[in-house]
Amino acid sequence: MKEDGLLLVALNLIPDLGSLKIQSLAERFKSFSDFMKAKPNDLLEIPGIGEKICEKIIAYKSKIEPHREIEKAEEQGIRIITLFDEDYPEQLKQIYDPPPVLYIKGQRPVLDNNAIAIVGSRKASAYGRRVAINFAKELASMNINIVSGMARGIDSFAHKGAIDAGGPTTAVFGCGLDIVYPPENVALMQRIIECGSVISSFPLGVVPLPMNFPARNRIISGLALGTLVVEAAEKSGSLITAEFALEQGREVFAVPGNIFSPYSRGTHKLIKQGAKLVENTDDILDELYLERIHNRDGKEEFDLNKLSVPERAIFELIDYQPIQIEQLIEKTQSNSRDVNAILTRLELKGLIQALPGGYYVKN
Amino acid sequence: MLAQVKSCSIFGLESFLVDVEVDISSGLPAFDIVGLPDVAVRESRERVRAAIKNQNFDFPIKRITLNLAPADIRKEGPHFDLPIALGILAATSQMSIEALTDYAIIGELSLDGKVRPVNGVLPMAIEIKEKGLKGVVVPLENDEEASVIEGINVIGVTSLSEAVAFFNGEFKPKKNQVVKDDQRQSVTFDGDFSEVKGQENLKRCLEIAAAGHHNIAMIGSPGSGKTMIARRIPTILPSMTFEESLELTKIYSIAGLLSNHSGLIRQRPFRAPHHTISNVGMVGGGRIPKPGEITLAHNGVLFLDELPEFPRDVLELLRQPLEDGKVTIARANATITYPCKFMLVTAMNPCPCGYYGDPFHECSCSPHQINRYLSKISGPLMDRIDLQLQVAPVKYSDLEGPSTTDSETIRKRVEAARLIQLERYKGQNIHCNSQLTPNLIHKYCKLDKDGKLLMKEAFHNMKLTARAYNKILKVARTIADLDNKSSIKEHHLAEALQYRNIDKYYQNLRI
Numbered sequence: 001m002k003e004d005g006l007l008l009v010a011l012n013l014i015p016d017l018g019s020l021k022i023q024s025l026a027e028r029f030k031s032f033s034d035f036m037k038a039k040p041n042d043l044l045e046i047p048g049i050g051e052k053i054c055e056k057i058i059a060y061k062s063k064i065e066p067h068r069e070i071e072k073a074e075e076q077g078i079r080i081i082t083l084f085d086e087d088y089p090e091q092l093k094q095i096y097d098p099p100p101v102l103y104i105k106g107q108r109p110v111l112d113n114n115a116i117a118i119v120g121s122r123k124a125s126a127y128g129r130r131v132a133i134n135f136a137k138e139l140a141s142m143n144i145n146i147v148s149g150m151a152r153g154i155d156s157f158a159h160k161g162a163i164d165a166g167g168p169t170t171a172v173f174g175c176g177l178d179i180v181y182p183p184e185n186v187a188l189m190q191r192i193i194e195c196g197s198v199i200s201s202f203p204l205g206v207v208p209l210p211m212n213f214p215a216r217n218r219i220i221s222g223l224a225l226g227t228l229v230v231e232a233a234e235k236s237g238s239l240i241t242a243e244f245a246l247e248q249g250r251e252v253f254a255v256p257g258n259i260f261s262p263y264s265r266g267t268h269k270l271i272k273q274g275a276k277l278v279e280n281t282d283d284i285l286d287e288l289y290l291e292r293i294h295n296r297d298g299k300e301e302f303d304l305n306k307l308s309v310p311e312r313a314i315f316e317l318i319d320y321q322p323i324q325i326e327q328l329i330e331k332t333q334s335n336s337r338d339v340n341a342i343l344t345r346l347e348l349k350g351l352i353q354a355l356p357g358g359y360y361v362k363n
Numbered sequence: 364m365l366a367q368v369k370s371c372s373i374f375g376l377e378s379f380l381v382d383v384e385v386d387i388s389s390g391l392p393a394f395d396i397v398g399l400p401d402v403a404v405r406e407s408r409e410r411v412r413a414a415i416k417n418q419n420f421d422f423p424i425k426r427i428t429l430n431l432a433p434a435d436i437r438k439e440g441p442h443f444d445l446p447i448a449l450g451i452l453a454a455t456s457q458m459s460i461e462a463l464t465d466y467a468i469i470g471e472l473s474l475d476g477k478v479r480p481v482n483g484v485l486p487m488a489i490e491i492k493e494k495g496l497k498g499v500v501v502p503l504e505n506d507e508e509a510s511v512i513e514g515i516n517v518i519g520v521t522s523l524s525e526a527v528a529f530f531n532g533e534f535k536p537k538k539n540q541v542v543k544d545d546q547r548q549s550v551t552f553d554g555d556f557s558e559v560k561g562q563e564n565l566k567r568c569l570e571i572a573a574a575g576h577h578n579i580a581m582i583g584s585p586g587s588g589k590t591m592i593a594r595r596i597p598t599i600l601p602s603m604t605f606e607e608s609l610e611l612t613k614i615y616s617i618a619g620l621l622s623n624h625s626g627l628i629r630q631r632p633f634r635a636p637h638h639t640i641s642n643v644g645m646v647g648g649g650r651i652p653k654p655g656e657i658t659l660a661h662n663g664v665l666f667l668d669e670l671p672e673f674p675r676d677v678l679e680l681l682r683q684p685l686e687d688g689k690v691t692i693a694r695a696n697a698t699i700t701y702p703c704k705f706m707l708v709t710a711m712n713p714c715p716c717g718y719y720g721d722p723f724h725e726c727s728c729s730p731h732q733i734n735r736y737l738s739k740i741s742g743p744l745m746d747r748i749d750l751q752l753q754v755a756p757v758k759y760s761d762l763e764g765p766s767t768t769d770s771e772t773i774r775k776r777v778e779a780a781r782l783i784q785l786e787r788y789k790g791q792n793i794h795c796n797s798q799l800t801p802n803l804i805h806k807y808c809k810l811d812k813d814g815k816l817l818m819k820e821a822f823h824n825m826k827l828t829a830r831a832y833n834k835i836l837k838v839a840r841t842i843a844d845l846d847n848k849s850s851i852k853e854h855h856l857a858e859a860l861q862y863r864n865i866d867k868y869y870q871n872l873r874i
Contacts, residue, residue: 123729123730329564330561335563336564336566339564340564341857344860348820356713357720358752359720
C-alpha cells in the first residue's frame, strides 16, 4: 500500500476522528512516516483540530499499527481500500464526506453496479417481509446491487431476496468486519460474501456501538442511487438513512402500508415529505432512468381453473389482508378438517402463505 | 397380657399388612412404641391415652409395650391410632377379642375418641382383601372409598366406642353399595365442549390429540380461551376402565386428595400446576417419595399454562416420564415408582407481550426477547409434542353463536379411533399413535402415491425436518383412524400438515 493510503488507514484507527478531519490531516502530512514525526504544534495548525483532538491524536499515535492492521485484514481475506485508491467505489466518492478507508470482504466488483439501498424496521411485519424480499429479488435479477445493513428485519430480508435471485448484494456493517452483528446472521453473511460483498468503514475489532450506525447509514445511502424505505416506525434508523440520501442528492422511495399499522408511520411520513411512493420496481427504475432487463414477473400465472370447487372457494376468501382459519371455516360453512387440508394444498401450490398467529394471506 | 390387632401401612402406591402387638405388664407406668414408627405414629400415644379416657374406658397404669411388625419398615401416618387403642383395650380385657384377628383396623383418633378420616384407605383395602382378611374397620368418611373393593366387609365407624361395640357384636354397620362396573357410564363433568363457542379449528385439533393421545401445544394471546378449553379435554377422552379408575383412586387416596365420602374416581384428572412449581412438586419426592403433579395427572391431562414461565429444569424433568409413562424416584429411605401416563397440554403466548404475529397490534418485543422466550422450551421437549396450534382470540359473534358438538359425541368418535389403534397395535407393546417409534411409523404409516407426492412437495416447500416429518405421519395416522380408514390418504396428510411445527410461525425471526 502506498504511503498516503497507509496514513489514511492509520488515522482511521484513531477513534472519534471524522472523515473530514482525517482528510485534512492526510492533506497536511501526505505520508505515514511524516505523520509519525508530527509535533502537537503541527497538528494545531490544521483547521478543525483543537487542543482536545490534538491530545488524543498524540496519545494514539504511538499505539496505532497500520501495518499490523493490514496484515490482520489480509489474514481474514479482507481488503482495505482507501480514498486514494483507484478502485474506491465511484458512487461513494461523490458524497460530501466519503469514508477514507473501506474494509471489503467478498466480491469487490458488485460495488460498481447500479445500486439501490433497501432499508427498514428491525421488527418487520409479514407485509414488510414480502415487500423487501420481492423488491430485492426483482431488482437483483436485473443486476442491481442491493445495499443494506444486514440488521434484523427488513435489512436481512432485502439481502435474502437478492441472494435468492442470485444477484449482487452488499451489506454495510456498523462494526469491524471480523464481528458479525446480529450474531444470528452468520450464515447470511457467508451467503452475502459469496454473491456480493460486506463492507465497513470501521477498523477490525470495533464493536457495534449505537453511535456507529449513523455513519454506517451514510455509507448505505451513499453507495446507492436511491434508498427504498420499506417499513419504518415513527422514529427509526431507516429515516436517518433516508435523510442522508437526500443530503447526498440521492432519491428516496417509500412503500406505503396500512394506515393503522405502526410500522407504516415512518414511510408515510416520508411520502408526505415528498419521497416517491413506490408500488412496484417500475416506479424505481423510471425515476432513476434505468432499463428494465427482465420481464417484471418471472413466475407464471397459476391457472385458477385447475383448482377444485372448494379449493377455489377458500382461495377467493384469502386476500392480501391476513385472515384467520376460524373465519375461513365460518365463511365457508365447512369444517376444520377440510379447510385445513385445502389450506395445505394452496400453500404448496404457492398461492397462499401461512403467517404467524394462524393467519393466511395471498401470495 | 398380650393382644394383637391387624392394620396396614403404605409404601409408595403399595400397601402392606402391619401387626400391632400390645403387651401390658406390671412395672413402672410407661408407653413405648417400637417397630420404626415415624413422628405421627409416636405421637399417637397421647391421642390414644386421651381418647380411651374420654370414651369412658380405663387406661391401664402399667408398662405398655407396642410393636409394629414387620419391624424393619418405617411406618407413617396417624391411622394407627385406632388399632393401638383397640389393642390396649383388648389386652386389658375391656372388649371381646374374638373377631379382632379377622379384621384390619384403620383410623385416626381425636382426643375425645371420635374417629377421623385418613389417607390411603383404598390401597390398604386392596391389600387386606389379598391377604384374605374378612373385613376392615375404617373411619365412616372413608367408607365409600374402601367399599370400591368387592369381597370384604367394610365397617365405617365414627368413634372408638363404636369400634369396640362392633367387636362386641353390639353394633351393626349399615350395608354399603358396592360400585358396579357398569355405573361408570354415568360420569358427569363440570364442563362440556358445546359450551365453547367458535374455535372450530382448535376443537378439531383437540379431538385428534385425544384420539391419538398426542401431546399438544397451544400458542395464542391471553384471553383466547386456551385454559377454558383445556379444562374440558378430560370430557372427550375415552372413559376410564375400572382398572384405570382404581389405579388413579389409589394415587389420590395416598396423596390425601380424595374428598370424604367419595368412592372411585371416574373422571379423568385435570392438573394445572402453577409455573412456580418445584422439581419435587412436579415429579414427586420427599424423604419417603410422594406423588407429584405428573402422577396426579395419571390417565388424564397435565396442563401447563404459560409454558415458558416454568423453570427450564422443571420442564426437562418431564422428558423421561413422557416417554416411559412412569417415574422412579430414588431417595435415601426408599425408591418408589409411580405411574404417570398423562397427556401434556401446554399453552403459551407467542412472545412476552403476546402480540407477535398479530397484524393489528404492534408487538413490543425485540427479536432477541422473543428468541429468549422461546428458547426456554427445549427442542427435545417440543419433539414430544406432536400437535402445535395457533389459537385465535374469541370473537363476539362466537360468544353469541349456536352451541356446537357436545363432548359426548366427540368422545364416542375418540373412543372408536382408540379402539382401532388398540386392535392394530396388539402385541406391539404400544396402544396409541403417539407412541409410534420411527420403526413402527415405517410399518404402520404407509403412504400411497398421492400421499408420497404431497409429502415430498411439503418436505421441500415447507422446509420440514425429519422429526417434523415423523410427527406429521403420526398425526395423519390418527386423522385416518378418526376417519375410519385403514390407510393414510392424501387429505389426511394435508390436514396434518397444518398442525405442524411451531417453527413455521417464527420464520420471520429467522432468515
